[in-house]
């Protein structure tokens with residue numbers, strides 16, 4: 397079971413919102429939270445595409461908006477001949493707080509392995525940011541009874557050998573691949589069971605204190621209707637939201653949701 401800690405709701409904008417659209421979306425979010433503030437104990441991060449981060453950063457910092465800045469990926473190297481890549485250092489300079497590592501879309505379409513994801517986590521931590529480590533199984537793996545092993549392997553692949561202090565500061569997002577962008581949400585029980593499994597893996601790797609301090613999100617077709625019950629599950633400490641995060645009203649409703 398988790399400590400009492402801040403819930404983190406993160407909006408993954410994926411490859412949506414050019415910088416004009418990103419500014420509009422963040423202003424819509426700002427207008428909504430101005431009318432009714434984000435509830436105590438909740439943190440919100442927004443993860444625009446790289447080309448929109450600077451624009452969103454300027455809006456957030458100029459208007460003191462209650463959103464933390466996030467990125468969707470980074471390269472593990474500091475700098476050099478990696479055409480088209482963006483380093484963790486570049487993101488840290490933009491005051492990015494959270495970086496998604498190992499999203500299943502990148503694992504599937506760009507061939508990112510657990511080794512690649514571990515290196516990204518190294519780079520994110522080295523620059524004082526927090527990783528949101530994405531893990532999750534395919535439908536075939538779930539049906540074959542292989543989901544728990546896959547998820548434990550992904551968690552230990554990225555986080556083994558790290559101190560309790562480091563592990564206590566990370567975010568792990570359980571995102572069953574069959575639920576991402578499909579309209580299928582895992583049942584609250586399934587989400588709770590896998591988030592509890594992830595916490596037990598964190599405990600095995602870095603001790604019970606670290607496991608209790610780390611935050612575990614659920615992600616996969618979350619909507620304002622499903623969010624409250626998911627957040628009420630004892631091992632769900634937040635939500636990673638894709639599609640619904642592009643609609644300011646829906647995203648803010650998710651941020652505010654209660655069981």
Ligand code: PEP
Nearest residue numbers: 576577615616617638639
């Ligand atoms: C995601 O992109 O991490 C995600 C969970 O997407 P969606 O909410 O659209 O399923």
